[in-house]
Amino acid sequence: MRGTGDLSKQGRPVVGGPERGATVIAESAWVLTLFCLGCGAVAGGVVTLLAEWLVRLSWAPLQGPARLLTSVPEPWQSVGAVGVGAVLGLVVGFIAVHESLSVxxxxxxxVLGIRDSSQEFGRDEIGLVVRDGKQLVLLGPDGMEVAREDCGLPWTRLSEAFAAHGYRWADQDPHREEFRRWVPGMPGLPEGAGALLAARAAALEKDEGADDARELRGELLRLGVVVRDEKGRQYWRVPGRR
Structure with a gap:
């Protein structure tokens, strides 16, 4: 299951060009794409070897596809398998670049950028920058969550960049102990939050529910509820309330 952030509802649309002295941290599109391309090509070669092994085992599954693949004469068998794997790797690479976070x-x-959107957060909106597992979190001065995004960027580079520009950084969420696991009907939530959490739980179970979960996170933030996900479960807190 994919984690979800809240760029679609938080922050302000980016205006103007990059400012002088800004530090930009992002995945290298070429490196990421070439890595996936290479992995795909290797996987294609492995598939050929696996097919040759399967046809020698009468009890093995996928006998039909394996025999079809091994019936192609060399060198076209190897060239075709590696080529198909490379194409699939290239597609995965493009998707990975599109989905990766830039800061x-x-x-x-x-400014946080992901997919086709970028959102801007002013200095006065950010009280603390937090690493929470594999997610980058921006917290406001009042402890309210401003943004939460999956992050595959180097954490050392991120912490150094934020510190260099005067932002406070934490290697773990100082409010982590305030989170409570959500279950239907539990007390303490603002009116309407329970229904939103129930809808978000249903969205997280769907393969295509990431965008819905992202939007519902934004709706919960507007009610003053911060949400984090862990192992398919939702945990919540209301800043200022224990």
């Missing part, structure tokens, strides 16, 4: 940090703002 631009300057003295007066932070």
């Amino acid at each position: 631009r940090v300057s003295a007066d703002r932070v």
